[in-house]
Amino acid sequence: MSKQYFGAIELGGTKTNVMVADADNHQLAKKVFPTLSPDETIADICNFFKSTISSEGIKLESIGIGSFGPVDLHPESKTFGYITSTPKPGWQFVNIKGNIESALNIQTRIDTDVNAAALGEYSCKSMNTIKNMVYITIGTGIGAGIIINGNLVHGLVHPEFGHIHLPHDKRIDPFPGICPYHRDCFEGLASGPALTERWRMPADEIPQDHVAWDLEGEYIAYAVSDLICTVSPEKIILGGGVMHRYYLYDIIRTKTVSIINRYIRSKYLEESIGDYITAPRLKSDSGLIGALCLAVHADKPE
Amino acid sequence: MSKQYFGAIELGGTKTNVMVADADNHQLAKKVFPTLSPDETIADICNFFKSTISSEGIKLESIGIGSFGPVDLHPESKTFGYITSTPKPGWQFVNIKGNIESALNIQTRIDTDVNAAALGEYSCKSMNTIKNMVYITIGTGIGAGIIINGNLVHGLVHPEFGHIHLPHDKRIDPFPGICPYHRDCFEGLASGPALTERWRMPADEIPQDHVAWDLEGEYIAYAVSDLICTVSPEKIILGGGVMHRYYLYDIIRTKTVSIINRYIRSKYLEESIGDYITAPRLKSDSGLIGALCLAVHADKPE
Numbered sequence: 001m002s003k004q005y006f007g008a009i010e011l012g013g014t015k016t017n018v019m020v021a022d023a024d025n026h027q028l029a030k031k032v033f034p035t036l037s038p039d040e041t042i043a044d045i046c047n048f049f050k051s052t053i054s055s056e057g058i059k060l061e062s063i064g065i066g067s068f069g070p071v072d073l074h075p076e077s078k079t080f081g082y083i084t085s086t087p088k089p090g091w092q093f094v095n096i097k098g099n100i101e102s103a104l105n106i107q108t109r110i111d112t113d114v115n116a117a118a119l120g121e122y123s124c125k126s127m128n129t130i131k132n133m134v135y136i137t138i139g140t141g142i143g144a145g146i147i148i149n150g151n152l153v154h155g156l157v158h159p160e161f162g163h164i165h166l167p168h169d170k171r172i173d174p175f176p177g178i179c180p181y182h183r184d185c186f187e188g189l190a191s192g193p194a195l196t197e198r199w200r201m202p203a204d205e206i207p208q209d210h211v212a213w214d215l216e217g218e219y220i221a222y223a224v225s226d227l228i229c230t231v232s233p234e235k236i237i238l239g240g241g242v243m244h245r246y247y248l249y250d251i252i253r254t255k256t257v258s259i260i261n262r263y264i265r266s267k268y269l270e271e272s273i274g275d276y277i278t279a280p281r282l283k284s285d286s287g288l289i290g291a292l293c294l295a296v297h298a299d300k301p302e
Numbered sequence: 303m304s305k306q307y308f309g310a311i312e313l314g315g316t317k318t319n320v321m322v323a324d325a326d327n328h329q330l331a332k333k334v335f336p337t338l339s340p341d342e343t344i345a346d347i348c349n350f351f352k353s354t355i356s357s358e359g360i361k362l363e364s365i366g367i368g369s370f371g372p373v374d375l376h377p378e379s380k381t382f383g384y385i386t387s388t389p390k391p392g393w394q395f396v397n398i399k400g401n402i403e404s405a406l407n408i409q410t411r412i413d414t415d416v417n418a419a420a421l422g423e424y425s426c427k428s429m430n431t432i433k434n435m436v437y438i439t440i441g442t443g444i445g446a447g448i449i450i451n452g453n454l455v456h457g458l459v460h461p462e463f464g465h466i467h468l469p470h471d472k473r474i475d476p477f478p479g480i481c482p483y484h485r486d487c488f489e490g491l492a493s494g495p496a497l498t499e500r501w502r503m504p505a506d507e508i509p510q511d512h513v514a515w516d517l518e519g520e521y522i523a524y525a526v527s528d529l530i531c532t533v534s535p536e537k538i539i540l541g542g543g544v545m546h547r548y549y550l551y552d553i554i555r556t557k558t559v560s561i562i563n564r565y566i567r568s569k570y571l572e573e574s575i576g577d578y579i580t581a582p583r584l585k586s587d588s589g590l591i592g593a594l595c596l597a598v599h600a601d602k603p604e
Contacts, residue, residue: 070566085567132457146533148450148457155434155450155534160566164528167467167486181565184469226466230532231448232457263483264372264462265387 007049007063007106008291011096012113013088013140016041017288018048020060023296025289028056038094046103062107064294066116066287067096068141073111073154081110087180109298113137113287114161115152117280118145120290121237124281134233135286136161138220139240142187145290146231153231162187166222173198173215190219192242208247216242217251224252224277225259234268239280246279253277309351309365309408310593313398314415315390315442318343319590320350322362325598327591330358340396348405364409366596368418368589369398370443375413375456383412389482411600415439415589416463417454419582420447422592423539426583436535437588438463440522441542444489447592448533455533464489468524475500475517492521494544510549518544519553526554526579527561536570541582548581555579 003022010017016035021027029052033044053060070086072079081097097110111119118135127133135145142162146153163185168177175198177184178191188194195203199212206212224236238249253273260269268276280286305324312319318337323329331354335346355362372388374381383399399412413421420437429435437447444464448455465487470479477500479486480493490496497505501514508514526538540551555575562571570578582588 085565132455144532148455149453151451153434153450153533155536160531160534162531163562163565164531165469165524165561168469170471170473181563182561222467226528227532229462229465230446230529231455232462234457259467259484260465261483263387263465 003058004061005058006292006295007060008288008295009045009063009065009067009100010113010116010287010291011035011041011045011065011067012287013068016045018045019288019292020049020052020056020058021292023292025292028052028058030288037090038096038099042096042099042103045100049104060104060106062109062295062298063100063104064116064291064296064298065097065100065108065110066113066291066294067110069112069114069143070160071096071110071112081108107298109294111152111294112143112145114143114145116145116288116290116294117239117286118147118237118290119152119293120282120286120288121280122147123289123293126281127235130234132231132233133235133237134227134231135237135239135280136220136223136227137240138190138238138242139192142191142240144227146233148231161223161227162191164223164226166219166226186219186223190216190223190242195242203242204244208245213245213248214251217248218255220248221252221255221259224256228256228260228264228269234276236277237280237286238277239284239286243279249277249279305360306363307360308594308597309362310590310597311347311365311367311369311402312415312418312589312593313337313343313347313367313369314589315370318347320347321590321594322351322354322358322360323594325594327594330354330360332590339392340398340401344398344401344405347402351406362406362408364411364597364600365402365406366418366593366598366600367399367402367410367412368415368593368596369412371414371416371445372462373398373412373414383410409600411596413454413596414445414447416445416447418447418590418592418596419541419588420449420539420592421454421595422584422588422590423582424449425591425595428583429537432536434533434535435537435539436529436533437539437541437582438522438525438529439542440492440540440544441494444493444542446529448535450533463525463529464493466525466528468521468528488521488525492518492525492544497544505544506546510547515547515550516553519550520557522550523554523557523561526558530558530562530566530571536578538579539582539588540579541586541588545581551579551581 008019017032019030070084072082083094133147144161168184177188179188192203310321319334321332372386374384385396435449446463470486479490481487481490494505
């Protein structure tokens with residue numbers, strides 16, 4: 001049997017990563033380009049796969065897509081595989097799965113970008129004994145991929161964890177929030193663009209000693225604590241652009257332990273918090289490797 | 303083969319329900335008594351089962367226990383089957399599972415009271431097509447049993463949903479909250495005792511036209527919205543003493559739809575909200591029938 005190759009797409013709010021690899025992540029080709037209009041970006045994606053197929057003389061078994069959301073993941077729905085009510089201009093109700101399938105004539109499996117990233121991280125060997133895991137991304141948007149008993153959580157739709165509501169003391173932080181749907185939900189208060197707007201400077205130019213980071217760590221710690229009280233994860237991975245500020249991890253760990261206040265007793269919280277709330281093992285590759293996992297399991301029931 | 307009988311215990315913060323029934327919930331004996339000290343209550347429980355076994359001339363296969371929490375549910379832990387850091391006086395670190403097993407010399411299976419109630423509701427025929435379901439109890443305490451892909455969520459510990467933090471605008475509601483661990487967490491703001499203390503009258507004497515209920519509905523709606531954004535349930539059941547105020551359901555439905563603000567698009571939220579956020583089918587029997595489900599599956603791995 002000749003070697004099997006798979007395609008992987010990580011469609012992000014600002015950039016898109018694509019890759020061709022075998023099931024063990026031996027990579028044949030990889031590319032990144034900015035996410036523009038749906039037409040331009042779908043064309044960029046399809047051109048990458050067509051040219052790789054032709055230059056390498058291979059065929060692809062399937063393609064996995066991790067996309068920014070919300071994505072309609074109900075196979076019986078008329079808009080299955082569409083990006084739906086996203087705030088991203090031009091991308092509302094784009095049939096991302098269908099367009100790629102018909103342009104390339106290939107089976108695909110789609111999930112949200114954060115679900116893909118959670119799958120990627122969960123495929124690491126160190127996760128062997130873990131049943132419940134959460135991957136939270138904090139960047140242009142905020143979202144979470146949640147794995148319970150070894151499987152991704154879907155359901156009514158899929159988690160939209162960036163849109164939970166947290167304590168927001170307007171006397172301390174009068175910033176009203178920037179979410180067009182909810183104003184001061186988690187994403188509205190703590191995403192990269194929220195940092196930029198609150199502090200009137202680009203988020204990546206805010207200095208390390210600025211009060212911004214203590215407040216940012218507090219919102220993230222409240223969200224992490226809410227997750228611990230809701231799905232009881234054995235591992236919490238924090239990724240995304242905002243978390244490139246590595247000192248946030250310790251702020252979040254300390255505040256989470258303080259918020260939980262020893263009500264939930266666990267060695268994870270008491271002894272090994274540094275390993276419990278942690279950075280992605282795969283660094284910025286979690287989503288793309290997760291999309292590869294989706295491709296490898298493209299024939300599993302949705 | 304002679305008929306098989308099982309024991310069920312619902313150990314609540316204020317009262318304890320016990321039952322002997324077959325796997326189809328044909329009941330042989332049932333009793334309720336106040337939850338007193340651990341010694342007294344464990345004696346009451348054991349006396350009920352001993353006298354039923356002797357008067358009916360039967361034997362029990364196993365007993366299911368749904369207990370107020372937190373409960374240590376890790377079989378490998380030294381305190382497996384103990385109630386741990388509960389605020390209930392006298393009940394910290396009581397070995398409820400071990401004490402009942404050794405007194406009655408019988409296999410038991412333990413879970414939290416809300417997990418048992420969630421199991422009970424999930425055993426109803428109407429749940430056939432539902433994979434993700436949440437049961438929230440709002441009474442003396444607040445908690446949630448969460449079923450994902452047909453299974454209860456356990457993990458680090460188990461959900462302690464009453465202790466999530468919600469938006470709390472102290473300018474509108476200056477009440478500081480009553481949770482001894484977290485002050486103004488969900489339970490600290492919205493449990494029965496919180497209502498009693500905030501409004502300086504017993505919760506069950508607060509009149510229907512009092513502003514209390516709009517605020518109460520708002521906190522519950524924020525919690526429900528957070529759950530929808532986190533685990534994407536296809537059914538949300540609200541039970542417990544506070545929910546005996548039936549008009550709360552409509553307040554919560556309206557506010558939840560308003561908080562989500564059409565960001566998550568689903569017919570459940572748009573057309574059938576009355577069936578989506580709903581009262582327990584089994585009324586006050588959810589927990590006891592769920593404990594029976596635990597007993598019937600007592601030999602499943604924890």
